[in-house]
Amino acid sequence: MEYLAYVAFGIYVLIILTGGLMAVLCRSMVRALVGLILTLFGVAGCYLLMAAPFIALMQILIYVGAVSILILFAIMLTRAPAGAEEAPYIFPWRSIAALAVAFLPLAVIGGMIRSGQVTPLVPPTEVPLAELGQTLIEPYLLAFELISVILTVAMAGAVILGFERRIGK
Amino acid sequence: MNIAPELIHIAVALAAIAAFIGLNGLVLVWLERKVAGHIQRRPGPYEVGPWGLLQPVADAVKLVGKQLVRPKVADPWLYWSAPLLSFTPVFLLFLTIPFGPRLIGMEFNLGLLLILAFSGLNVLALCLAGWSSANKYSLLGAARAVAQSIAYEIPLLLAVLAIAFQFGTLNLSTIVHHQGPMPWQWNVMTQPLAFIIYFICAVAETNRAPFDLPEAESELTAGFHTEYSGMAFGLFFLAEYAYIIVISCVATVLFLGGWHGPGAPGFWWFLLKVYALIMVIIWLRWTYPRVRFDQLLNINWKWLLPLALVNLLLTLIFVKM
């Protein structure tokens, strides 16, 4: 039973890493986006492993089904068929700096794990939906509402931008 | 090792679903052409096999036999992955649909959510197909697909949510169990508005006429799949039919009492209802002209969305009372 979880975890991590590398390295913006989507799928898999299928499905529904498609839409609207040629490789310094930044969190988390005592979590159990909702509405109400406000503002902004284009025509 | 039987069950279910989709796809191709034929005062296919029954097989053989062509400037990876991406999630969608009292791929508490989440992937596939073809018609089709599917997903979710609120569950089997065998015990009686909204949105989500703007052939030649040939096109085609079956299945489960029916309940009732809905969808396609893009969005934002919200609100009030 447990080794299955390990195998699954390994696959998910592989997916996440592949997607991440694709997102960073691909020169075509759409391919990079596909990498991002792959990563999101991997993360959804990890949620599934943590016995949070609701979050996993929400991840797919919202991030894959809506957010990344909006990004794709934006890419298509900018009409950049040939991708990001405007960013040529400047090999040594920037790449090294980028790598350093990329490994920084690894170092921090790794250091924390090494220094502190890692306690194994209790085996995860599925949280009922009602409880999840209760948590969102009661202790985290402010955060929940803030997110919705931000989303509303973003939507209004998109609408305004869209109207401006129409008038500009 | 208590997970193993479960896995085997899912594997068997997936195989069964693949067979189900393949068979129903063939039947649907035949049915659509036959119904279209009779609506148009012509016999439809009748040469291949009795009543043209083997026509879809001939079509399939033709599609498989055709050369796969990719435009020179198209992005090869994305170009070939798009039809696969369009077709593969379909299997997952059928997994949680209760075809009968015990005929279900995977008993899952969040079944409804699973279907909604993975059906959203279709638009991603259309988008990738449209973008990677390096064809302007495809690109326009993809842009239309995105705007349309994002718009119609919202009222669809709200309509489905009303049902979920009513029974406090996302489990499809439970929702079926809450309904009775007689038509007046079905949810369509308590939630008629939700049913209409769901049905319209679902037709729009599957890009079927009169909402087939992403592939509007008189404007965009074939929209997002302009460049696809052979089985790559075939997969899009099959995916479209599979999605039609899915939305009809979900409508049956949510609103039409699933496998319940007067007399003996069972799989046949389910199939009957599904095909009744499919017939309506086919009928719509061969009857109406296509709406225009701004009209399409207006219908959604000005009518369906407010109505869905009102419906949700009413449901909440009734549930809480």
Place this chain on the structure above:
Amino acid sequence: MKQSWVDELNAAGAPKCTEVQKGVACFCLEPENLLPSVRKILDLEYYLQDVSAADFQEGYLLTYHFAHFEEPGQAVFRVLISHEEPQIPSISSLYQGAIWHEQECNDFYGIVFTDHPDLKPLLLVPEENLYPLRKDTQSQKSFLDIFPGCKLVEAPPAPEGEESSGDQETAGEETPKKKGTGKAKARKGDDETAQEPGQA
């Protein structure tokens, strides 16, 4: 076509028309008088039927057909331009429908319409100048021969035109016309003779 309108058009440029066979009124114009006359006929709410050309010994004959939405009948403008310098002002600023007709004449004959917004090939291949409807000298017929009622105004650079305006009037029973010269050099003198019968 109403007689009053014919008179108005007669006054507008230097066209000469005498009414009217089966409701068709023909006006023979100098290239210079084309635009004012067309403006006039637009004011009279005529619509453009077509613009066509034909190749004669004397030059290219351009024919403009106009008709009216309510009134029966047809107004025909004819302009003759020389082979050597096939140029004529475009009427497309007044009748936008003429844009394509003029492009087509350019395709078929190589006639240049000055002030045309976009005089590129319309129907034929853009890379070659074929001019398929031009006739060689053997097959060219005389304009006067085909329209016997017409009189070519031969315009010597010297004095007034010797031929009379009386010809013009008598030409009325056939489709009547008075012609600009086929010879480009005589344009100016031609003009004067053209004015003269108009005043006479």
Place this chain on the structure above:
Amino acid sequence: MLHYAQEQLQGDYYTRAFQAGAQEDTLILNMGPQHPSTHGVLRIILELHGEYILRAEPVLGYVHRMQEKMGEVKTYPQYLPNMGRVDYLHALAWNWAYVLAVEELLQLEVPERAEYIRVITCELNRITSHLLWWGAYLLDLGAFTPIMYGFADRERAMDLLQIITGSRLTYCYYSFGGVTADLTPQFIDGTKEFCKYLRTRLPMYKDLVTDNMILRHRVDDIGIIPVDMARRYGVTGPNLRGSGVEHDLRRNTPYSIYDRFDFEIPAYEECDALARYLVRMDEMEESLSIIEQAIDSLPEGPVTPPKMPKVIKPPKGEAYGAVEGARGVIGIHVISDGTATPYRIKLRSPSFSNLSLFAEVSEGILLADAVSILGSLDLVIPEIDR
């Protein structure tokens, strides 16, 4: 992917010319020459901003056959079959315009029965043309079924025409001074029956299609052609009558015997695609009424003039034959030099003028509406290119 961008800069003469005037951040789209909604090989270059059209330019000439040159090398009778191939949907109107012009040159008197036969067949042909347009237009709007109904009904009319003309599409039926064959009783009975039949069909089309809400929204207020614009471009036919002008050569300059029949000239004031649609639907009923009247009062007699010259050599001069075709005023200008071949033939095709306004009318509209407008103009491409 890199050379995708470069490839866009290439293109043929017209694309390059069009691209030179393009704004930044717009999409140049070639609609045609092969495109489902251009009904033939018409090409329209569009500059799009999103789905809005900034600029449109029709490119013609893909089926250009130099009909006018053919007219100069063939004898008068030899050129007759060409007329059926200019506008294959209303071939008889082109037949008529040509024989009208030549008859005027020859000063030929047409026997009365032949005139009646011409009216009957020409109107029947007009109905087939409108039926096909109706189906094809609905197909442009995304409704697949009406074209089948339109075709089925059109087929009946074509069967009738086949009885007397011997062909189904590119008719060459009228001859100088008459028609080539007399009507048969079979045709007369069939036509009577067809008129009755179509009168039952047209109300059904109105109920099922014309009154459909989606259709109404698609064609209402689209492609406004004011009278002034129509005049400047020389728009005629149902397109003009959709702008509220009751201009119809059959009424305005009654040629042949149209002044003997009692019929309406349908016209709608709205100037939009719906108005043009309704005009054509009404016109079919008017044509039916003309056919019925003509059949009822069909006189006996010969269908060709008593003595025809062996060789047709019209005297020197010119003639302009103008008739009302299904798409507008068909004009054929014949200049004769007294020989057996015309000196010059100019074909004035209504679709040519009707399409020429597309650039102006399509500015700032949606791509879907452009398709709708193109359809509502009822174009026949071989007629435009000739």
